[in-house]
Amino acid sequence: MSVKHALSRGLELGRSVFQLGLFKPAARVAAKFRGERLRLSPPTRTVQPQCFLPARYRFYRLSVSGLAARLQSGGFRRLVGGGSPRNRTVFLAFGVGLGLIEQQLEEDKRSAALCQEIQTVFRKKKFQSPRKPFTSGYRLEDYVIGKQIGKGCNAAVYEAAAPFAPPAENEKFSLDQLDQNDTEEKKNPGTLRFSTTSSFPFAMKMMWNIGAGSSSDAILRSMSMELVPSCPQALPKEQGVIALDGHFGPVPKRLTAHPNVITVYRAFTADVPLLPGAQEEYPDVLPPRLNPMGLGSNRTLFLVMKNYPCTLRQHLEVCVPTRMQASLMLLQLLEGVDHLCRQGIAHRDLKSDNILLEFDCTGCPRLVITDFGCCLAEDFGHKLPFNSRHVNRGGNGCLMAPEVATAVPGPGITIDYSKADAWAVGTIAYELFGQPNPFYGTQGLESRSYQERHLPPLPATVPADVQLVVKLLLRRNNQKRPSARVAANMLHISLWGQRVLASLDRARMDKLLDWLLCQSAVVLLNVRGPSRSSVQAQLQRSFLSNIDLEDLRAAVRFIMYGQEHWQSVNALY
Template sequence: MSVKHVLSRGLELGRSVFQLGLLKPAGRVAAKFRGERLRVSRPTRTVQPQTFLPGRYRFFRLSVSGLAAQLQSGAFRRVIGGGSARNRAVFLAFGVGLGLIEQEQEEDRTSAALCQEIQAVFRKKKFQSLPKPFTSGYRLEDYVIGKQIGKGCNAAVYEAAAPFAPPVESKKCSLVELNQKEAEDDNKKEEPLRLSASPSFPLAMKMMWNIGAGSSSDAILRSMSMELVPSCPQALRKEQGELTLNGHFGAVPKRLSAHPNVITVYRAFTAEVPLLPGAREEYPDVLPTRLNPHGLGSNRTLFLVMKNYPCTLRQYLEVCVPKRTQASLMFLQLLEGVDHLCRQNIAHRDLKSDNILLEFDNTGCPRLVITDFGCCLAEDSGLKLPFSSWWVNRGGNSCLMAPEVSTAVPGPGVVIDYSKADVWAVGAIAYELFGQPNPFYTLESRSYQEKQLPALPAAAPDDVQLVVKLLLRKNPHKRPSARVAANILHISLWGRRVLMGLDKVQMAEMMAWLQCQSAVVLLKGRGRDQSSVEAELQRSFLANIELEDLRTAVSFMTYERKQWRSLLMSNTQP
């Protein structure tokens, strides 16, 4: 047999194996091959012939492991039988190579099974969105409304309380000490600025501004249905939900499952617009004519009840620069939140520091939650939006609109893919977390060059700088997903010493680390720290662990390290 003939058969073998699904178990692969009886490691069995594999390929009618064994035995038979050295070498090379492929496949199957077992353990514990379930609160009269705590383009937010909602603890979390050094120099004693949700008002009520939607509940919900995406199953009264959400005004909007880094809407209802404190001064134009003769608003609107958070991320960053570890954890929380949205085919499309709320855990670490879903994309078609004309809504905040969205030109068959748009915005927000202005408030996302991006402060960890660099790539196909980016930070925070000591990723080492990490997180979950930000992030990582995502994350880190070494060597050479 000539070398050319052997190589051509090898190529045919590779093509056939890939067509049949190399990653399927050997038994299922063998069942697809044409033949009468196949001899593998187990006793032979009859397989129905398949028409797509020509008869001349009967040499390859074996599983990968069986074929490897036959090629190796054929090589040794040729040694004994006096075959040519060239044929012996070719047969042995093919046999050994296929044996290694089968071994790697078996390792992958074992590792994937372990990842699934870890997922099953950590997905059992559901995130509790309500500290104490309550069954009331579907009317505006059920609440006591306090002062205004926020205002946006489409709504005003007020602090609220209700008899059925327990008050929050009166313990206040220190935000930042302002001008402490100057106060010491001037011999002045200043109280540190403390910011927390009022214990008397544990809830926040968001009153939407209704201009043009009419006063019908059906019309209001049809116009503002996206606000209901993060609502819990009990947000709408049962009979009201059946009346207004099941076919009267269109498809039921998607509902997000609860997540520590995504807001939860406890209640949603329509009611007449009241005259709340500061309404005539803050937003007179959106009031109905019965409250303002010159107002343009309708008599009824949508009210959303949520947890009252101390401040927004923007307010926090105006007076505080987070420490290195805290900033990394905040960055990681945003990635986890965006990954949770992407897994359920929802794109926020308006991520910015004003739409991220903040509170503190029992250790004083900031916990972030994504809010304001009025511009989100939550269609059955997933994260792709047909862009046939300029009238199609591409989302909010044009400054933090991903390049593939901002540069899209409408036309027949044009589709905008939002699968990596939110994660790009998170990469831009990372600059604010580490004490720098967001570069895209000066740069244009549609025309910037990657080399124009400023460097993060030297205090930012190397892996954070790597993730930001990857997330802000203009080409979305070269941009990692939120899950891969989060895995990089998880490994950097808790597993770098174990995994990054290897130039090549060894699956056995990786799986051993995952098992140890799982045991540590389970043991910590029994103590006081189970509700801390760090513990929540570790549980989220293990509940969503996927073998390929983890391997991709480690590959990114390993590649960057090699690039850094080569750059360092080139700089040190004379």
């Protein structure tokens, strides 16, 4: 308790002693100061001021400190006046207890204010794309299209380049071939250009349009979920209003930029071209003018994004990340999912194929979440009304959270997706640490019926805190499962706060808050350093910009639970 609180409490107790009537002159003087009538003559009826609340609600009008002082005063009165021991004990216990509660509330206010100040400092510097903004690129003819780099169940992805777009920061590629192709296009206007150059900074995703028709309005409405991660300049101004009335409702939800979420630079409709490999890879979805047996429409939606070297699945097939790299990759996925949750969006199709990967200046993998075709971005928040079996639960049934997979449709039934993506991240953690995903394959577990004790253990080299996070993320009961934010906080404290973990206490957060101040100072000092764009620096800034007292306390409680669990397990052996 601080000196200020001790003095105020002493004054309250002193006033209580005077009010007991032990010193009659002091009581008379106090009564005069209060303007009260001393009962030396028969009482007379006076008009009392009317209160807004009845007398039985008087304690709701008192502060915690005032109530504590009154209870302590009542205890002293009964102590001097000869009240029963039970009454004296009860009043004193309540008074002291409320005093302790008041002290805890004051500490909570200071801690919450500190967290708010740190959050404000780091939220001022928003994430910015390393690529400079450009004003063109709303036509298919503006791009040089290369080879196919990916194909899914509803789209094909090609590498692309644009002569009008400036290169990204620290990005080196030659524009000689692009200038040559641009000259050829000027000689033969209307022709679609292709190039074999390896300098393609963009990836162009061509959606397969089978039932939306060839109208631009219908295409944008039908595929509007693909526009969730788009930047404000993705659509031209005349088409930006069209997307306002899609699956999103009257106000669409657009994601703000984040290092671990893909950004769509451009979105436009155009006639379906005959791209390399189309006749062999996806002939059925081509329009009849390109394939007489095709079922596709003449126009479709094109999305322009950054071109990443590979997917997470491709990377893990040829490389085994180190323990530190795998922990940072898991933390990035949790930060990306938390960014989606904060804006009321559920991805619903998280898997290693829908996670792209590149490397930072230190060689650490940087992950971004992509492919929002199955996302939930409605005004329902994270809860979807499930009154019919025709309602789409999401993609990839193998990595569907238990609360989603076991939902039974009916009147008033809703599916809660608030922690479904975090559960999927827990399954992907096995792949990050070199193990097969336990929910894949014919012999794998099923999310509908698995038991937590059936989960295979992670390698012994994985840190205990990381194993605890994965175990908690894969809890069947989503009420006992931590959110992505709390799980990310656990990893942040484990990675950067090892010294504070040894002396961490459930009740007091002083040492943790001191560590937060030191961590904030270190991040601010390194903001202009050579590694400011590294994965670790971005993760630390993201942690400090989303810091919250309740989330921190929840993370500490889970960590304490894990430490007690491991101690009990070690005691058995």
